[in-house]
Amino acid sequence: MSTDYQQARESLGARLRELRLMRPGGKLTGPQLAGLLGWPHSKIYKLEGGKQTASREDLRAWTAAIGQPDAFDELAARLAGFETQIRSWRRQLSSGHRPVQERCNAEIDRTTIIHAWEESVVPGMIQNADYARHVFARYATLHDSPRDIEEAVRARAQRQEWLFRAGHRFHVLIWEAALRSLICPPSVLASQLDRLAGIIGMDTCELGIVPFTAPVKIVPANGFWILDDRLVMTEDWHAELWLDDASNIALYTKIWKTLRESAAYGADAHSIINAARSTLSSRG
Incomplete structure (x- = not known):
């Protein structure tokens, strides 16, 4: 995997973590967010750590669960930016x-x-x-x-x-x-x-x-x-x-x-x- 791609994925993960911790109703732990989404809690840490690439559906679910649906467009644009070049x-x-x-x-x-x-x-x-x-x-x-x-x-x-x-x-x-x-x-x-x-x-x-x-x-x-x-x-x-x-x-x-x-x-x-x-x- 290219360095540029991995850096972009890690940057997206860091933004996901930031949004989780800045949740309007109070920050969520990884396991708490995983519970709301019905995901294994390991998926939260993989996405935030840049170990796994989020899908658009993941981003939409994430922003809805933390009460910030308006953040979806920003995250989707980040995802599109690096997936335009590297298409798995x-x-x-x-x-x-x-x-x-x-x-x-x-x-x-x-x-x-x-x-x-x-x-x-x-x-x-x-x-x-x-x-x-x-x-x-x-x-x-x-x-x-x-x-x-x-x-x-x-x-x-x-x-x-x-x-x-x-x-x-x-x-x-x-x-x-x-x-x-x-x-x-x-x-x-x-x-x-x-x-x-x-x-x-x-x-x-x-x-x-x-x-x-x-x-x-x-x-x-x-x-x-x-x-x-x-x-x-x-x-x-x-x-x-x-x-x-x-x-x-x-x-x-x-x-x-x-x-x-x-x-x-x-x-x-x-x-x-x-x-x-x-x-x-x-x-x-």
């Missing part, structure tokens, strides 16, 4: 993968130029349906989330219409590992590699592949997307980060440009894809 998968996927895909689609729809890097998976913008289906299934299992896989696949396919709009540019870099990772059956990966080969030469998509044998100036890790010059989207196992400050956008842009120095394009990229494809012919 547990919360995002509580309603399934389709809503997450639709929120991403909305951001991409208002974007003209995308710079993307993926080190271990084919980017969603150029996935075919069968490949996407297996990716969603793996993550649904990992996070024990609702398995709205077909709805998520359709939402992701809808995003790909962006590639066929005049004036758009998708500059994407992929590490060779993504061409060989069997997140799906070999036959599905073979079809996906054929799709990649067909994308080379599109006027809206510039595909570069960083081969295993290329010298690299930075560790090829941590996939991310830069939308115009306004937003970076990157993922970790526990959360997705949306970063809109100038310093982080500049950092990720520098990383993308550094990785690009090691990438192969055109016929050379075709050769890397064909080499990966040929290894699948005997696997079925």
Whole structure:
């Protein structure tokens, strides 16, 4: 968890404690407040100590129980402020993968130029349906989330219409590992590699592949997307980060440009894809 995120969570917890102690009718102890809310008293101390992130429902219940409902808007704004940047998968996927895909689609729809890097998976913008289906299934299992896989696949396919709009540019870099990772059956990966080969030469998509044998100036890790010059989207196992400050956008842009120095394009990229494809012919 990032230091900024944790500091913000601790600050919210300190404010919750302050409100509890400044209750108009007299301060409440943690166990007393827990009793009013029907919560285990440990939850009070976890929230106040920044060990657990409050939900909007928690904040509404808290402010009602201490007789200060007007404080809800302030607390909700604090929560929204740090959850805008760090969006836990547990919360995002509580309603399934389709809503997450639709929120991403909305951001991409208002974007003209995308710079993307993926080190271990084919980017969603150029996935075919069968490949996407297996990716969603793996993550649904990992996070024990609702398995709205077909709805998520359709939402992701809808995003790909962006590639066929005049004036758009998708500059994407992929590490060779993504061409060989069997997140799906070999036959599905073979079809996906054929799709990649067909994308080379599109006027809206510039595909570069960083081969295993290329010298690299930075560790090829941590996939991310830069939308115009306004937003970076990157993922970790526990959360997705949306970063809109100038310093982080500049950092990720520098990383993308550094990785690009090691990438192969055109016929050379075709050769890397064909080499990966040929290894699948005997696997079925």
